[in-house]
Amino acid sequence: MSSFSASLNSAAQANDRLKTIQGQVHPMTQQYDHPLDPLSATEISVASTLIKAKHLGKRFQFRYVTLVEPPKKQLTAYLDEELAGKTPSQKPDRIVEALYSVFDNETGWSYKCYEGIVNLTTSQVVREQPLPEGAAEPLSFRTMATAQAILVESREFKDAVAKLNLPENIVIEIDPWMYGVDQPKAGPSRLSFLCYARHPSNNHPDGNIYSIPLPIIPLMDLQTMEVLSIEPAASGGTQDGFTYGTHPEKAIDHCIANEYVPELQPRGLRKDLKPLQVVQPEGASFTIKGRLVEWQKWRFRVGWNYREGAVIHDVTYDGRRVFHRLSLSDMTVPYGDPRTPYHRKQAFDLGDLGAGLSANNLALGCDCLGLIHYFPGALTTHTGEGEVKGNAVCLHEQDMGIGWKHTNYRTDRAVLTRNRMLVVQQILTVANYEYIFAWQFDQAGAIHFETRATGILSTCLIDPGKVSEWGNVVSPGVLAQYHQHIFCLRIDPAIDGWQNSVVQEEAVSLPISAERNPFGNAFVTEKQVIKTSSYADAAPHKNRVFKIINPSKFNPHSKNPVSYKLVPHTGQLLLADPGSVAAARARFAQHHIWVTKHRDEDLWCAGKYTNQAFREDGGVQDMIERNENVENDDILVWHTFGMTHIPRVEDFPVMPVEIHQVSLKPADFFDRNPAIDVPASSQLANKSVLYDEFNASKSGSCCS
Amino acid sequence: MSSFSASLNSAAQANDRLKTIQGQVHPMTQQYDHPLDPLSATEISVASTLIKAKHLGKRFQFRYVTLVEPPKKQLTAYLDEELAGKTPSQKPDRIVEALYSVFDNETGWSYKCYEGIVNLTTSQVVREQPLPEGAAEPLSFRTMATAQAILVESREFKDAVAKLNLPENIVIEIDPWMYGVDQPKAGPSRLSFLCYARHPSNNHPDGNIYSIPLPIIPLMDLQTMEVLSIEPAASGGTQDGFTYGTHPEKAIDHCIANEYVPELQPRGLRKDLKPLQVVQPEGASFTIKGRLVEWQKWRFRVGWNYREGAVIHDVTYDGRRVFHRLSLSDMTVPYGDPRTPYHRKQAFDLGDLGAGLSANNLALGCDCLGLIHYFPGALTTHTGEGEVKGNAVCLHEQDMGIGWKHTNYRTDRAVLTRNRMLVVQQILTVANYEYIFAWQFDQAGAIHFETRATGILSTCLIDPGKVSEWGNVVSPGVLAQYHQHIFCLRIDPAIDGWQNSVVQEEAVSLPISAERNPFGNAFVTEKQVIKTSSYADAAPHKNRVFKIINPSKFNPHSKNPVSYKLVPHTGQLLLADPGSVAAARARFAQHHIWVTKHRDEDLWCAGKYTNQAFREDGGVQDMIERNENVENDDILVWHTFGMTHIPRVEDFPVMPVEIHQVSLKPADFFDRNPAIDVPASSQLANKSVLYDEFNASKSGSCCS
Secondary structure (H helix, E strand, O other): OHHHHHHOOOHHHHHHHHHHHHHHHHHHHOOOOOOOOOOOHHHHHHHHHHHHHHOOOOOEEEEEEEEEOOOHHHHHHHHHHHHOOOOOOOOOOOEEEEEEEEEOOOOOOOEEEEEEEEEOOOOEEEEEEEOOOOOOOOOOHHHHHHHHHHHHOOHHHHHHHHOOOOOOOOOEEEEEEEOOOOOOOOOOOEEEEEEEEOOOOOOOOOOOHHHOEOOEEEEEEOOOOEEEEEEEOOOOOHHHOOOOOOOOOOOOOOOOOOOOOHHHOOOOOOOOOOOOEEEOOOOOOOEEEOOEEEEOOEEEEEEEEOOOEEEEEEEEEOOEEEEEEEEEEEEEEEEOOOOOOHHHOEEOHHHHHOHHHHEOOOOOOOOOOOEEEEEEEEEEOOOOOEEEEEEEEEEEEEEEEEEEEEEEOOOOEEEEEEEEEEEEEEEEEEOOEEEEEEEEEEOOOOEEEEEEEEEOOOEEEOOOOOOOOOEEEEEOOEEEEOEEEEEEEEEEEOOOOOOEEEEEEEEEEOOOEOOOEOOOOOEEEEEEEEOEOEEEOOOHHHOOEEEEEEEEEEOOOOOOEEEEEEEOOOOOOOOOOOOOHHHHHOHHHHOOEEEEEOOOOOOOOOEOOOOOOOOOEOOHHHHHOOOOEOOOEOEEEEEEEEEEEOOOHHHOOOEEEEEEEEEEEEEOOOOOOOOOOOOOOOHHHHOOEEHHHHHHHHHOOOOO | OHHHHHHOOOHHHHHHHHHHHHHHHHHHHOOOOOOOOOOOHHHHHHHHHHHHHHOOOOOEEEEEEEEEOOOHHHHHHHHHHHHOOOOOOOOOOOEEEEEEEEEOOOOOOOEEEEEEEEEOOOOEEEEEEEOOOOOOOOOOHHHHHHHHHHHHHOHHHHHHHHOOOOOOOOOEEEEEEEOOOOOOOOOOOEEEEEEEEOOOOOOOOOOOHHHOEOOEEEEEEOOOOEEEEEEEOOOOOHHHOOOOOOOOOOOOOOOOOOOOOHHHOOOOOOOOOOOOEEEOOOOOOOEEEOOEEEEOOEEEEEEEEOOOEEEEEEEEEOOEEEEEEEEEEEEEEEEOOOOOOHHHOEEOHHHHHOOOOOEOOOOOOOOOOOEEEEEEEEEEOOOOOEEEEEEEEEEEEEEEEEEEEEEEOOOOEEEEEEEEEEEEEEEEEEOOEEEEEEEEEEOOOOEEEEEEEEEOOOEEEOOOOOOOOOEEEEEOOEEEEOEEEEEEEEEEEOOOOOOEEEEEEEEEEOOOEOOOEOOOOOEEEEEEEEOEOEEEOOOHHHOOEEEEEEEEEEOOOOOOEEEEEEEOOOOOOOOOOOOOHHHHHOHHHHOOEEEEEOOOOOOOOOEOOOOOOOOOEOOHHHHHOOOOEOOOEOEEEEEEEEEEEOOOHHHOOOEEEEEEEEEEEEEOOOOOOOOOOOOOOOHHHHOOEEHHHHHHHHHOOOOO
């Protein structure tokens, strides 16, 4: 298996590389432009070189090298000076964290994982420590590819496949999958594999393998690269209970080629969809300087790292601070099928792997229309080199329909503005599935976070003609198990300053009474300040919203504290039994809103090390249990939301986007609609065309 | 006041007009093209002429002439033949309903209102009857203008205004408003008026009068056109309780000009928004034949009437029936301020007035981008003539981002389609406020109904420096009272046929148990068929959805009945006390979902006559109380949804769109994603542009 032998870079090679780079370290690393700029490829390479120098002669595998953003106190001092138009008096040291395995021997798989902290400004490895007891390192593409290559060559795997009586020459494809633990101390380094095949009728490299699931799930020990077991995977129906179904003699003969690539469509493609183009003849309304974006009074920075992908930093509107940092912190995708080994299907796509790692390299003309800017993102190769994904994040403007309109019926004059938005988008591919995440800024001061779930369902085999209570049969022989997608946003607010509070507000009926409500139509709002770190839930039937306020600044008209309002998404929370390991691992998924006191290290709603964790360690539940003040303080607001996915047949072979959106809207932050100065929509600028006139002009029947 | 004297068309004029038209009646009315085509202007004129002929010598005021769609049995027979490609064997008679006042005398205001039914096919007035006991006719623009003109000339009004010490030469503007009753038998024909003024500093005809509210609310009796009272309107703050506040000597001097028209912006307009155009070089993907629309396997008809505005009829996808009729049935906007007379602010914008009546005449290049088709809508003048609003409804395609995507990480090949939608849109102006309603059809078989609330808040005066528990102060002296917008969709389903059922489905955890859920991750769906007419509520925490199924047709893969799924909007329901008149009038607003057995006359969730009704008469509550079978039957599904509007300062002077959406999605209706045959997105068709390249080409730095 030559494809993965390159990971075994010799100590000698490492030393050579080190010598080349060391001379450049000092001058180069001083050159970073802004403390929030993501690491460059060179910075990554330098950091790994410094680490390697501490273990001369050892074999390495790098998992990541990532920026440690400056401590908030230091950073806000810098940003305050910057916003005031001054040259910041002190540039913070450039600190990075690396995660890497050091192999025990020159050959073999046994390794120990370390966290290293490197100060690039001083060219020093500041700290190095093994992972905390019980923690497992996140998955890496390298390890997964290596393990898979060893698996497919193994006797155990070949024997198991032989028993399936697959058609001759069938091509098996495998998705390595996180091993979702089911009990404490399951062992920190395991990997499971979901197995599929190309349909023999086309054997197409882009065939939809998820329509041909194989009823086996191999498990491997990553410290030994040995096959632990080839677990049989149930293919029975509801009538079979927890037995494994009656695998037919030919396991997959009832599966069909249910393809998504255009050239494999049996009924061809639609021919009546005409092009629709977005044209911006005078260019974009945004400007980009490095990672700094300015657009329609907004100003923010687009950060990036291997774990969160795009991060939005230091957001101001018209010179006023709004949010310090916005990011998707993590997510969990637990499956509801209790039949072993399916019960272990629970992914934490950011913590177990990484949104930056999984980000698509976007293509012009496919993912967005109009004038597009791409931000690159640097990642770390297994050998520790920096490597750039050129189109990791895209930025563009969208027309989102009408922004505001009023027609004065007295004069019949309509004034209308369109709703232009600026979109920062990234798309993740996590094996079968795609997530499209977009931060959208509008002209009325609101920020929206949109998720689009698409891609291919994670499927398993079901015997011919059966149905199952654990999922829906979406194609012959294909069971799409019920599952959930539960996201958690981390919101570091800066509503007109660094000291904020959260107010829970509801609309409440008053009972009929002569004094307060004689006719019974009255209702009021009830507000409750969250004083100590705690959670809360969405309650749409009460119109419950959460206002992030600055308790020291007031709106001149309403006299309310200035605020941004979070209208929580109301999706169902985690369904796993509270006593389950699945629930212990994802306590963040059990309430919609969490308010905690800011700490620099509190980045991860489900804890830092999610892979194979048997509990959420250092996540939001632990944070609130510190019982800290969150009133008029430096706080964090976390919003958990998502969907329970009961798959439809229409979600296969690739599912139409399922869209969810969360909004942060100014509520008495401004003294009027901040979009009131957007120029009115006009035919002069928009150049719309009448359908009848277009047709007439094409048919030559007009003005000829 | 000459502007309203034209309403007093003499009997002689009516007779002349009748003679002219009668000769044309028979040949013309046979010519209607399709039973679902809206009435033409000529049909309206003919119908009113036939009615006038029954009351020769009488003065008339027409409120509406509207199509009575053929009885469903007759209509479905026609549509079934049509769908089968046959010439329908029987064309239903063309029936219209008219509502009109016949004045008691040649002069004076006293009148009686009638419902008339006219058969245009036979040129006969089939029936004529007075309005039901206690019912009031809906508002008409004519009556409102007449009443207002009389009001402003009245001594009572002039005296009341004089007491306000308004600046000299100030221009008062008045919005006639429905009189929301507060007790049974309040009298069937009253009108109230909300009074405002232009700001004296600009006296602009398009000034935002809602920033200068006057603290009086006149009431008139429409049978006598006499001023009943000029009610003082509270301008106090929370500290004033139910007293009326301390009107300052100069009532409105603390109000400012808070304007929305571009030329009145004190800080100017933004200058950095570049044009963004939608270009469809090969034309539209839809075709239009009369009111028939075909696009991307969808086929439906766009109906229209004065009350609902656009109605979607006879929807099929790829030749299969999906929905028979889709419409917004009605809405209510109750206000939560208990201070008399504000407690009577409760609008039913469709039943009290009419969405078609209030529809904007849309303008090319303002309301939509790209290639636009407009549908006209015919209305009835007060004299009974048909009058056409040319651009009442618009239809166009929109790009709504990514439709589906999958990247095969093995080959790095991404296949992506964009999410093109077809949008049928209308925009209502109801005095201060705007509603944008859009039916959106997507390529994956889903239909969405989107509401955008915009326009100007209905405001009242508040004394300087005060705040109120009944609303938010959005501009100096301007209180925007808390209120709700509660809509109700009427869904007449035809899921693969005429006999359907509704299934309520939830995702439900299982407790940990060795037999069924050993690891605690399991969950299942629970389904419950609604058997007799009843209501249900949204329950997002249970992932509750409502599937409209055809219990006789099954998906070949899942074996489930074919269905469309309604994911209910979870907005807060009516806040008015259940014992209030406000609640009795809007029982539809107290539950999210209503399932009733179809009857032809069941069109109105809040009853036919909402204006001044003191209870919802013949609405959904009455329908469910018939206790009829709704399983495997001809059924109606009603969906109530909306928002509690706690106004923000940012919602003034014109509010940014507040968007809500309800979706009807196929769920095991198709045998796969119906959008899988959409051609992949490509740069060839989309012609996107790189930001950097655009800038380089403009600056001449590239390839020069």
